[in-house]
Structure formats: structure tokens, C-alpha cells
Amino acid sequence: MATINANFLKLKAGYLFPEIARRVKAYADANPELAKRVIRCGIGDVTEALPPAVVKAMHEGVDEMASRDTFKGYGPEQGYEFLRQAIVDNQFADLGISADEVFISDGSKCDTGNILDIFGKGNTIAITDPVYPVYVDTNVMAGNTGDADEKGAYEGLVYLPCNAANGFVADLPKQKVDLVYLCFPNNPTGAVATRAQLEAWVKYAKENDTIIFFDAAYEAFIQDPEIPRSIFEIEGARDVAIEFRSFSKNGGFTGVRCAYVVIPKTVTGKTDSGERIPLHQLWSRRHSTKFNGASYPVQKAAAAVFSEEGKKEVAALIEHYMGNAKLLREAAAAAGLPVFGGENAPYVWVGCPAGLSSWDMFDKMLSEAQVVITPGSGFGSAGEGWFRISAFNSRANVEEVCRRLKALVA
Numbered sequence: 001m002a003t004i005n006a007n008f009l010k011l012k013a014g015y016l017f018p019e020i021a022r023r024v025k026a027y028a029d030a031n032p033e034l035a036k037r038v039i040r041c042g043i044g045d046v047t048e049a050l051p052p053a054v055v056k057a058m059h060e061g062v063d064e065m066a067s068r069d070t071f072k073g074y075g076p077e078q079g080y081e082f083l084r085q086a087i088v089d090n091q092f093a094d095l096g097i098s099a100d101e102v103f104i105s106d107g108s109k110c111d112t113g114n115i116l117d118i119f120g121k122g123n124t125i126a127i128t129d130p131v132y133p134v135y136v137d138t139n140v141m142a143g144n145t146g147d148a149d150e151k152g153a154y155e156g157l158v159y160l161p162c163n164a165a166n167g168f169v170a171d172l173p174k175q176k177v178d179l180v181y182l183c184f185p186n187n188p189t190g191a192v193a194t195r196a197q198l199e200a201w202v203k204y205a206k207e208n209d210t211i212i213f214f215d216a217a218y219e220a221f222i223q224d225p226e227i228p229r230s231i232f233e234i235e236g237a238r239d240v241a242i243e244f245r246s247f248s249k250n251g252g253f254t255g256v257r258c259a260y261v262v263i264p265k266t267v268t269g270k271t272d273s274g275e276r277i278p279l280h281q282l283w284s285r286r287h288s289t290k291f292n293g294a295s296y297p298v299q300k301a302a303a304a305v306f307s308e309e310g311k312k313e314v315a316a317l318i319e320h321y322m323g324n325a326k327l328l329r330e331a332a333a334a335a336g337l338p339v340f341g342g343e344n345a346p347y348v349w350v351g352c353p354a355g356l357s358s359w360d361m362f363d364k365m366l367s368e369a370q371v372v373i374t375p376g377s378g379f380g381s382a383g384e385g386w387f388r389i390s391a392f393n394s395r396a397n398v399e400e401v402c403r404r405l406k407a408l409v410a
């Protein structure tokens with residue numbers, strides 16, 4: 001008889017977004033007329049069309065595939081050189097990153113999960129709370145945790161609470177950890193880390209031999225020129241950090257799929273006997289064995305994000321979403337609620353009205369205002385009492401959400 005990976009049984013059943021979908025469907029079934037008014041600001045998915053430069057490049061890529069002379073079969077597993085070089089030139093210029101330290105994939109969700117393949121058992125792993133659920137669940141699946149307690153916290157993980165007091169930027173761990181996940185700009189809170197805060201993290205990592213997983217999926221939304229866009233802007237990060245980036249949120253590629261990991265050749269992990277091995281070597285082996293490359297038209301489309309037209313069009317998309325974020329921030333503040341995020345990130349993180357839990361507020365927003373938000377507690381117990389509003393929407397929808405939020409709470 002085939003045994004299973006019993007770690008999967010430790011996973012808490014209702015993953016956040018299925019539970020949201022269930023409640024929205026139940027509401028719609030019970031209230032078919034009101035359900036027509038529902039505006040979704042829940043799941044963090046882009047809403048606007050792909051930039052025209054991207055669409056054009058993807059069409060060209062398909063046309064090349066349509067002719068025997070220009071047809072392409074399997075590409076390099078690590079990604080086409082033209083895309084890796086464009087990434088380095090446009091995103092990491094002067095940061096000492098080379099094109100062969102970039103690995104193209106079909107998504108950061110997969111990358112942030114798969115990265116655990118190259119790490120051993122018994123590592124002490126720190127995650128911020130609230131957090132992108134993928135980091136937690138993939139550690140559960142990999143057997144890096146014990147069971148969850150009644151609040152949903154897994155035994156064996158080091159939770160770093162983020163709250164209003166620390167501005168939703170986690171304090172350094174009091175203990176030594178081997179791996180830590182940092183995401184800035186943050187999903188769900190919209191928080192960003194200052195240069196001094198990231199310097200402190202890199203210093204901690206050097207002193208404690210920690211690897212930092214830096215998720216920069218929302219880098220393009222940073223408005224403040226003082227905020228670092230990459231962990232590699234911090235001196236010494238090349239020795240301790242891996243960075244994850246995606247075309248999902250800047251280029252609107254959530255349905256196209258393209259992302260990348262940057263692994264400097266200088267970052268190492270240890271064998272049981274204490275020998276240092278470059279993580280780059282292990283990830284290269286893993287990637288070329290378990291992945292066969294992102295599709296050619298998609299990589300061509302991704303490279304178009306860095307064309308002159310593409311840059312302008314992406315900037316316009318970001319401006320649109322950040323304009324939405326500003327309106328949502330203002331509306332939540334006008335309703336008298338505490339507001340974080342939304343200044344360098346497409347998420348606005350709002351405190352619930354007094355006495356309401358995150359799910360209470362979710363139900364209230366759905367049933368009384370027909371607006372779908374994301375309950376903060378779904379991202380971890382430290383998110384209790386907060387909710388996330390996504391700025392990924394049309395301007396008209398956001399303006400309507402602002403009116404309804406103010407009417408509901410004020």
C-alpha cells in the first residue's frame with residue numbers, strides 16, 4: 001500500500017480564499033438581487049489588461065513559433081539569456097548581480113514553495129505574522145513543522161509578530177534562526193522596510209548564519225525613493241539573501257505566468273559535516289531537473305516589460321492602482337479606522353471598528369455593503385482585528401467601495 005505524505009494532514013482545512021469564496025457564494029445564493037452589487041476587493045489579483053507592448057511581443061513570439069525557421073522547442077531551463085540579461089540591466093544595475101544568477105520560472109508562488117527542496121531538515125524557520133500563507137503551508141508540507149494549535153500557529157515555526165506598534169515591520173528574532181521569509185512591500189499589510197531596517201536584517205543574517213528569502217513581488221509599487229527595491233541594495237546581502245520577483249503584479253502577468261529567483265553565487269548553506277555549498281549550484285540542479293523552462297512567447301512578453309513602451313505602460317498601470325490605494329486609504333481614515341499600507345503597495349491594511357473581529361468585518365462588509373475584503377486573521381493570528389482592501393480594481397469600483405465603506409462605518 002502506498003503511504004502518503006502525512007504532513008499534508010496537518011494543514012488547516014479552510015485555506016483563506018476558498019473560505020472567502022464559500023461565504024460570497026452562500027451570500028449570493030441567499031440574496032440574488034443584492035449579489036449583483038458585489039465588488040471584489042479580496043483576492044490580490046490584477047484587473048487591468050496587459051500592457052500593449054507585452055501583448056505585441058507575445059503575438060510576435062507566437063508568430064515565430066508558427067514558422068519552421070523561427071520555431072523554438074525546449075529552451076534553456078534557466079530561462080532565455082535575452083530575458084535574464086534584460087532583468088539584470090533593468091532591475092539590478094550596479095547591484096553586482098549577473099545574468100547567470102537569475103532563474104526564470106512560471107511564478108513566485110511556486111518558487112517560494114519549491115526553494116525548500118534545497119534545504120535540509122531541522123532548520124529553524126521564521127515567518128512574519130500576518131504572512132503570505134504560501135510560506136507557512138509549504139513548510140508544513142515539507143515536514144518542517146509540528147501540528148497547528150487552536151489559533152492556527154504551527155509548532156516549530158518562529159512567528160515574528162507585526163502590529164501597529166512596530167508599524168507592521170517585524171522586529172529581529174530574539175533567537176538564532178536559519179531561514180527567514182521577508183516580503184517588502186508586504187502582502188497583506190502594505191508595509192515597507194526602510195534601508196536601516198533591511199541593514200539590520202542583513203547584519204542579523206550575517207551574525208547568525210541565516211538565509212533571508214526576500215519576496216519583492218511588489219517592488220514596482222514603491223513610490224518613496226528612499227525605500228530599497230531589492231535586498232541586494234544592502235551591503236553584504238549577496239552573502240545571505242535570495243530574492244524572488246514576479247511579473248504578476250507589475251506587468252499584470254497573473255494569468256500569463258512568469259517570475260524569477262535571484263541567487264547570488266556567494267550565498268551558501270552547510271552540509272551536516274559543516275562544508276559550505278553554494279545554493280546557486282543546488283537550485284540550478286533542482287530547476288533543470290524539475291522544470292523545463294517558461295514558454296518562449298511568455299518570456300518574450302516579459303522582456304517587453306523593459307522596452308521603452310513597456311516601461312511607460314507599466315508605470316501607468318502602477319499609477320492607476322496606486323491612485324486607487326490613495327482613495328481607499330483616505331476613505332478608511334475618513335471612516336475613523338486605523339490605516340496602514342497603501343503608500344508603497346497596492347494593499348491597504350485597515351483596523352476593524354471596535355469590537356469586530358476580522359471575519360465579523362468581512363461578513364458586515366459583504367452583507368451590508370456588498371464589498372468583499374480579506375480578513376486579516378486569515379494571514380495569521382496577529383492579523384486579527386484587521387482587514388485588507390486590495391487596490392487592484394477599476395477606478396469606478398474603488399470610488400464606489402469608498403462611498404460604501406464611509407456610509408457603513410462613519
Ligand SMILES: *Cc1c(COP(=O)(O)O)cnc(C)c1O
Nearest residue numbers: 107108109132187217246248259
Ligand atoms: C502575488 C504574489 C507573488 C507572485 O506570485 P506569482 O506566482 O508570481 O503570481 C509572490 N509573493 C507574494 C507575497 C504575492 O502576493
